[in-house]
Amino acid sequence: MNRLFHVPLSPFCRKVRLSLAEKRIEVELVEERYWEKDADFLRRNPAAKVPVLKMDGKMMAESSAICEYLEEKYPEPSLMPRDPDGRYEVRRLVAWFDDKFHNEVTSKLLYERVNKKVMGTGYPDSANVKAGAKAIKYHLDYMHWLLDHRRWLAGDVMTLADFAAAAHLSSLDYISDVDWNRSEVVKDWYATIKSRPAFRAILADQIPGFPPPAHYADLDF
Numbered sequence: 775m776n777r778l779f780h781v782p783l784s785p786f787c788r789k790v791r792l793s794l795a796e797k798r799i800e801v802e803l804v805e806e807r808y809w810e811k812d813a814d815f816l817r818r819n820p821a822a823k824v825p826v827l828k829m830d831g832k833m834m835a836e837s838s839a840i841c842e843y844l845e846e847k848y849p850e851p852s853l854m855p856r857d858p859d860g861r862y863e864v865r866r867l868v869a870w871f872d873d874k875f876h877n878e879v880t881s882k883l884l885y886e887r888v889n890k891k892v893m894g895t896g897y898p899d900s901a902n903v904k905a906g907a908k909a910i911k912y913h914l915d916y917m918h919w920l921l922d923h924r925r926w927l928a929g930d931v932m933t934l935a936d937f938a939a940a941a942h943l944s945s946l947d948y949i950s951d952v953d954w955n956r957s958e959v960v961k962d963w964y965a966t967i968k969s970r971p972a973f974r975a976i977l978a979d980q981i982p983g984f985p986p987p988a989h990y991a992d993l994d995f
């Protein structure tokens with residue numbers, strides 16, 4: 775059986791969960807409290823990060839490497855365009871969300887508000903929360919601009935870029951940190967992606983001590 779070592783609100787883990795579910799690859803989810811640096815976990819991934827996917831007798835780390843592996847091994851349904859320009863744009867946007875958005879927004883809001891409490895490492899730093907709340911506006915505006923020109927974030931078809939973005943936004947939506955009223959096109963994009971069967975397990979996540987808001991799992995918000 776395939777196994778994904780993960781934490782439920784990790785955007786990197788969610789991106790892999792979405793890819794697996796879209797491709798209908800069954801996987802057993804195993805929660806990994808990576809901050810406890812358990813010896814077995816360090817053996818699975820010396821980088822001490824989640825996600826880690828155990829598949830085909832291998833332990834795999836790094837969410838984008840995993841998603842591209844899945845894409846090459848299970849090409850249908852496709853989450854990458856075939857042409858080099860299209861593939862470039864998907865990779866650029868995956869990096870945008872997993873690097874820039876993660877550093878400017880996810881780490882400033884989710885990690886401050888949730889991770890610190892779960893890991894017992896103190897209280898949210900209000901300057902970070904303020905910076906994250908400011909930065910997400912710019913990112914939503916950038917997504918609005920992209921989606922004004924394109925059906926999906928990287929072009930005409932849904933790709934890993936949409937899953938990367940939806941993974942971050944869904945984790946932030948779990949703690950009500952996304953102002954969906956800022957852009958109707960971004961809200962419509964999220965409503966469409968959220969309605970996919972691949973999203974169901976993510977919408978069912980429950981973190982002890984952090985109940986999600988009612989709209990989180992509501993397909994019509």
Ligand SMILES: N[C@@H](CCC(=O)N[C@@H](CS)C(=O)NCC(=O)O)C(=O)O
Nearest residue numbers: 784786808822823824825836837838
């Ligand atoms: N580049 C990695 C990032 C993974 C990552 O940073 N995961 C976080 C959880 S959201 C983690 O395990 N952090 C532990 C650490 O940085 O020590 C990927 O895409 O898989």
